[in-house]
Amino acid sequence: MGRTSAAGRANRVRAARSALGLTQAELAAAVDVTRQTVVAVEAGNYAPSVYLALAVAAHLGRSVEELFGHDPAAPSGRSHDTEVHS
Amino acid sequence: MKHEDDIHDVDVDDVQDDWFLRAAARVGDLTSPFYREERQRDVWNEASAVGLQLMLWLGLAASTAMVWIGGQESLPYAITLFCLVGAVSWVSLVYARRLGVAVEAPARVLTPRLVPYLLLLAAFLAGVVRAAPDDGFPGGFAYGAAGGAALAVVVLVVSGARTRRRDAAA
Numbered sequence: 670m671g672r673t674s675a676a677g678r679a680n681r682v683r684a685a686r687s688a689l690g691l692t693q694a695e696l697a698a699a700v701d702v703t704r705q706t707v708v709a710v711e712a713g714n715y716a717p718s719v720y721l722a723l724a725v726a727a728h729l730g731r732s733v734e735e736l737f738g739h740d741p742a743a744p745s746g747r748s749h750d751t752e753v754h755s
Numbered sequence: 756m757k758h759e760d761d762i763h764d765v766d767v768d769d770v771q772d773d774w775f776l777r778a779a780a781r782v783g784d785l786t787s788p789f790y791r792e793e794r795q796r797d798v799w800n801e802a803s804a805v806g807l808q809l810m811l812w813l814g815l816a817a818s819t820a821m822v823w824i825g826g827q828e829s830l831p832y833a834i835t836l837f838c839l840v841g842a843v844s845w846v847s848l849v850y851a852r853r854l855g856v857a858v859e860a861p862a863r864v865l866t867p868r869l870v871p872y873l874l875l876l877a878a879f880l881a882g883v884v885r886a887a888p889d890d891g892f893p894g895g896f897a898y899g900a901a902g903g904a905a906l907a908v909v910v911l912v913v914s915g916a917r918t919r920r921r922d923a924a925a
Contacts, residue, residue: 703792709794
């Protein structure tokens, strides 16, 4: 696992995206990254830059803290990996 | 704690005026749209690091095999390969250093994973000395190169050990 990894740290991006009915591809296009990057962020395999985190948060109508803030009780992004690969 | 790796602040103007960085950006095609996507860029950077390390190992291993198997006749080719690999590595180090990252700082380089590389380097240098002719320019050059490289390794090890002791005491 490389330095870009978020070491499996949980975040709430998938939940927030799903709540808005957005697909990974739509979110990716909105924040100008590839869908694979959205997949990796949601799975906790990639720690986004502060700029990407801000863009994702703005597009999902949440704060960065809400999406990426530390909360041990938060569900891991890894629990929903079934839609990750295409 | 200030570390010796924190060599200096890098100003944006310094970067834009730096001919080396401009040339490196052109060689590396760093303005390619590919690098705009941050995860692509990060993953490719990691992949490039893997490739560079592999090139260092295979280059030294090939050079070592050449001098031990091919002897004196293969000496120019082995040294050329060794220098090519060294030049590529040097460019990478200079690029990082110009942007304020001292990858080659002894305290950072001197890790257990360096030991097998140093042993392979020692085998290469021993092979160069063994294969080099006893007299003439080629022989002198080979002995000089081997001695210089060995001295550089000793300086690196001593410097790294001293830095670590100083950091531990601080």
